[in-house]
Amino acid sequence: MHALPAASRVESRLPLCAKLRNELSENGPWDCAPFTVAADPSAPTPAPTPGSREVPSTTTAPAAPATTPSPVGTPAPVAVVTATAAPAPATGEPGSPGVPPIPVPAKTVCDPAAELSFTYDAREDEEIEGSLVTIEHASGDRTELGCVTLTEMWQWLQSGPEGVPTDLLYPVDPATGAAITTASTVEELTGVWLVRTSLAVSNGVTMNLKGTSVGGDCDELKIRSSPTLIHAVRGHGGNLDIYKTLIQSWDENLLTAHILADDSTGDEPRSYIACSSEVVNENDTCDSGYAREDKGECRMDMVDSELGHMGYFASESYGITWKVRGFCEDMSNPEVFDNVNVYGDITNCDIHHMWYGMYSYGHQGGVWTDSLMHGEDDNYVYGFDPHDDSDYLTIRNNTVWNNKKHGIIASKRCDHVVIQDNTVDTSGGSGIMLHRSCDDSEITGKAGYGPRRGGVRRLEL
Template sequence: MRAATAYQIVVSTPANSKEAGETFGLSFAYTDSGGTTGDLTSFDIELRSHDSADATTGCGDEALASLCTREAAGVCSDSDGSYDVQIPEDAEAGKYSIKIMLADDDSVYACTDAFNVTRPTGEDGLAILAGEASVSEVEVEAASSTYLEQGAAFTSRWVYDDGGGAGGGTFEINLNACGDEGACENGGCGTFSTALCGDAGCYDPGTGDYDVTVPADQAVGEYKLEVVSADDTDVSSCTASSFLVVEAGGAPAVSPTETPVDETPAPSPPPLPTFAPVAPTPAPVTAAPVAAPVASSSSSEPVAAPVAAPVASSSSSEPGSPGFPPTPVPDKVVCDDSAELSFVYTLEDTKRPLVTVAHASGDRSEAGCLTLTKLYDWLATEPADVPTGMLLTVDSTTETAVNGTTATPTGIWLLDTSVVITNGVTFEIKGTSIGGDCDELKFSSTKKAWNRIMGHGGNIDIDSTVVRSWDASKTLDHILKDSDDGTTNRSFIACVSEVVVDADETCDGTAQNDMGECRMDIVDSTVAYFGYDETESYGITWKVRGLCDDLSNKDTLFDSVRVYGDMKNSDIYGMWYGHYSYGHLGGVWTDNLMHDNHVYGFDPHDDSDYLTISGNTCYNNGNHGIIASKRCDHLLVENNESYDNGGSGIMLHKSCDDSIVRGNTVYSNGDAGLSLVETSNCVVSDNEFTDNRWGFRIILGSTGNVLDSNILTENTYSDIYSYYGADEEVPEVEPFTGINTDNTYRFLNSDNTHVVDNTGDAASGELDDITNSCFTAESNRTPVC
């Protein structure tokens, strides 16, 4: 929309997916140069394609059809802010947006966000209704190429509808070979060749895209890409056209579907899919030009609004911006399988066995690899005074452990000892699908005999596998009762960095051992049923040791020592805390399921900075779905879904400053959709908060925050709740007044709302004891401060 504020169009995004041929009411509002609404005005309304990645930041790719064709003049005349439009009957399944503009001045316009269009049920197998048909459409895009090289990364894209308007879920993405039998002809999808997702599947929150990689050893040949619902394998579809996989650095000699002929020219092959290159780290999503406003708590209909003034730093990926550390995070260690390791057995004070692993040379730069097979082989040598039975292979048919250390490993293991990895060694727990030796690790755990896997100056790499606690006496996971207070011991996994920064430091809490830094990565895996309420024992923990209890060394410590690692495309549940970190730098936590944990989902804590928390689904956690607490600054929290949690959907607590919270869908939580507690200078935009106790809370001295273009509807008590005071602990910010100051709330198209102890009609919700807060209503264009 043009920058001038003389005119305004506001348009609402369709609430659900639409079917080709469907007629529905499009809601919008128009204000003319004199501030008048309701006069009869002529508009153009366009349906636009919205498939490319760039389209998510604008009005789509290109105009496909006018939705005003039933009018004799080819325009839509309106005075009441609604118009019935029809999706063309021949519209293909895909993502679309709608653009509405003045008929006599197309520079005055607004656009909906993207929404899905599906084909009618049973037609061409393109619609999904309760698993009855197939994936509505799979479209694979890329950069002007008709082939993929071995080892190439690309983005697969598709459209899916579960019949209720939801497009998210877990999917299998497969390479299917066309072969020589015509398996890809006449709409065929080929023969299964390679799964591009791990055992956990590829979770997609509804965006319909996923980054995958062609295996480096994939056979050269002709393929199609197939997407399958993990919940119902009858729900599937594939690319319409085939493509070639060629050797790395090579080029195809023959195009797919093309048959060599003698002298008669062959017919042209059908259009080939293209592929989008994948960036090594996820780029932040740019705020959409048509944003969603804060809506009144008395309104049940969310409203979409045109772009407001640009939000500073909201789309930056420069070092030092939210989610992007000012200095690069060290790369994941590629370990050396030939490095010699040492194994030391001890009996701990708890009377539990412990195996400590290091380099035989003591040189951490050797970057050696520990695997379960190597530990199994060491135990097979029957070292003196080391008990048997600490690591057993499990029969894959009966799921019973096989006694002794001579059985052939099956890929399923039962581990009944603590393992501490030190001295730069990496413990690889990887599935056989990617060349590892562990498809499932059953980690022994009872309330009287629990264990830990800990990287203490070493590393842990969990990839394409399942790791779960296991009570062998019951042949069950070690599951806590809902009423458990956290005192029941359970096994846990932790990554600990400990470095003596100042040998003269004598404070309580300072580092005692110079062990080095740790990195732990969890990718394409399931991790379940670990942890209890004790430091470093919460379930999955990243921790920097050495912070003085009085915080006197927090600046020097975290400038020198960090803990690292990512968590991607994994399923985490049944933990005490789903995740906990302390001193974590630059972690990327994307596309995970984080659910049914006793307390929190994600819990980055003290000085865990520049984190990216994106594309995750957090639900049914006992307290907050996502909480960051105590000096976790420059966070990027975007495109998550957080619902049915006991506390807030998202909370930034105690100086989690300079962060971005955007594009999240947060609903049905026991507390606020978003809580900002003693947190400042954050940008909160383009989120939707529905059916929470409060929409968002800004409390206890939160200052300088910008809340722009959010949708708040049907929250139980109020959409916005603010009060002053102090947390029960010592405030992080000095001097501390407890008053929320200099926050900016922008309300678009939100008249007939109520503000207590202020003047004007420009805000939503009840706001008490707020100073220097500015409220702007686009409808009257007069700021009320």
């Protein structure tokens, strides 16, 4: 499949749902109510109207040269962004389906006084994901609650840190798609960015990826991606807060999203975003799989946003991934999922053309609601895929279609999950599946349509 031209981009949830209802009504009831913004003040905020994203006709900047790591200080903070409210989880007593026995920690409230550091590593031995910029608290204290924006990272690069290429992040001309390589002042920034390095937000820091309509600086983030060089934007013991923005891979040569072949087997690398929690436990004695870096827990939230054309078949690289690291391959430390969690919600988003629509491993208490999960056969595997020990989730009021396997699958010890009022039509597999020890879970309301394996399926329970 190919990227949608600007004229056919989704401009609101309701018209797209109505289109689906008209085209696919023979496969089941397509109720567009979840995407209607009602007078109810608790209803989700509608997604912003995307601007023109025409394919540009100009080229981007040359690749960054490799250099050695270089830690530096943090530039002055920029605009304060609007906070986003958490979606409503399932109701009930703590420990009931969808309600964690211990409440999920609240989102970070940024402390502008926290001092951050940026460290560059050329990673010359890294053949796939290229260089890495790590952002963390200068003190090493993960409780300081510092936040960072792409503007601040760009200002750091503009300051000319020794040994660090300056072409790792560029503002982009929204009209042409061309990188503005000569920009030198904040006034020249556009709200559209091209990142040309991997990023690791660590040690409790939060990266705000928020649109300009809510006081942020990121209406769109393009992550450089090609069959031979990709990048990951990762919260690694830090947090990613995504609100009213578009995030996608970007092929600099073709000046479009990095699109995999329809028959791709997942071998071709493609850029992605991820959220990884990792806490070292000295009592783990296994040979492989244990936590190696003491980075802390990660939270990644996405609200009123569009995410597309990311991911491939490699661990933590599926497109949008939440994962707890540190579970030994010999399964000798299952308590890791009691002691370390990864968090985050999905609300009113359009997620499409991923390898997996989303994947989680060890996720706790996520609320994933009122979103579109699709790909015209280009979410290559699953739509929603909570996996090992992703517990107390709420998956509600989503429209899921054209995924090559199951639309929604919870697999391997995903207990106390609520799957409610989702409209699911998948090209293969089942509409909704519970697989292997998904105890005390509920599927209610509208369910799913699966042309090959049925609407709702249970396996190895």
